[in-house]
Amino acid sequence: MAKPAPTGRWKQRRRTRHDLLQAAARLLKGGRTPSLEEVADAALVSRATAYRYFPSIEALLVEAALDVATPDPETLFAADAGDDPVARVERVEAALYRMIVDNEAPLRLMLASALQRRARGPAGEANGDTPIRQNRRTPLIDAALAPARHRFTPARLETLKAALALVIGTEAMVVFRDVLQLDDQTANRVKRWAIRALIEAAARPARSKGG
Amino acid sequence: MAKPAPTGRWKQRRRTRHDLLQAAARLLKGGRTPSLEEVADAALVSRATAYRYFPSIEALLVEAALDVATPDPETLFAADAGDDPVARVERVEAALYRMIVDNEAPLRLMLASALQRRARGPAGEANGDTPIRQNRRTPLIDAALAPARHRFTPARLETLKAALALVIGTEAMVVFRDVLQLDDQTANRVKRWAIRALIEAAARPARSKGG
């Protein structure tokens, strides 16, 4: 059941789905958060059809936001990137930062939606084809650490990757801006300091328990 | 204008407001997220009145959630706490962790609401008396680092506090559970490792730029 076979008229469905996401992304760029009816209208599709493709308005907007904003490892570390893990992780951080500030509104909406959906109940995952929260962070961190992976114990490497995920994601941005109310410059300084501290700690010969 | 003077019949107002929060907190404990009408009914108050006290249903639920769940520095470091900053920060982390797992649903709702509110527009802060996001994290971190504050440069101390805020808050929990999908044990291990790494890095004699 993994691949239910491209049965029936899957082209039409793909096109409709794509149109909806396209329209939603376009409207999201305007900064506001469109209602489902607006998206449906913009996609030249009826409201009912939109609901046939996405279980809720949030689900639609979330996927649209993800379509808009996603750097990928290959282009980020195309050629001229060295092997220094600190420099490479900082590069990831910078790319993610740009991506976030460019799409702050949609991303906030995405985070909020994911947060709420999980809080509700079993009804949240009606179809089962919608993951609670996609993870585009780990692949980037993996790529950043790849050249220097020999410098770490395997266990340490895993710990480091998880810890770095705390520092370079959207949530870090939220903490800095909403909770601590730091200006962008200070936030960036702290982030870079933390990245270096964590990587160097992971590289240092094991102290007590492997961590 | 800081204290507009307890004018008029402020007692009645305080009581009504308290009743609303009380009712909301009670309903929230049930796991579901009550509608504003449910809260108003439970508080024996009309819907209109509820809206007179809180600009939105989220605002009401958020404050209710905060009332429920809040450890404070004094009781946390009552007497028997040593001076070791790592141990003390880990103690804060543990307390926060307990608090979070006990009130996951309300907290998620609070985060989501804060996220959305800021994304909207100037209309979000109608009265100005509702801060975008309260910060109960910094005081706890301050208290944890207080006895050892001499070991750090002032600038380093600030950086460390900000970095720690990334690791021990609700957001860290969200990253570990939703994004990385780590089990609680692993998440805890990574958290403690990161806490130690950051504190030790801050204590180490300055390397290059002050950070």
Next chain:
DNA sequence: ACCATAATGAGACAATCGTCTCATGTAAAG
């Protein structure tokens, strides 16, 4: 070309949300 089937459109429906108005009761000031 024909037709069964799948996708869509149109719209009714109930539930909430947030705003507004108007009437009423009640606390507080004289």
Next chain:
DNA sequence: CTTTACATGAGACGATTGTCTCATTATGGT
């Protein structure tokens, strides 16, 4: 006690969400 200002209750209103039904298209296999 009386009066007045304030808090409240009741409910209408439009907007949005999500579900449902039924009629119409339009696609793809034959």
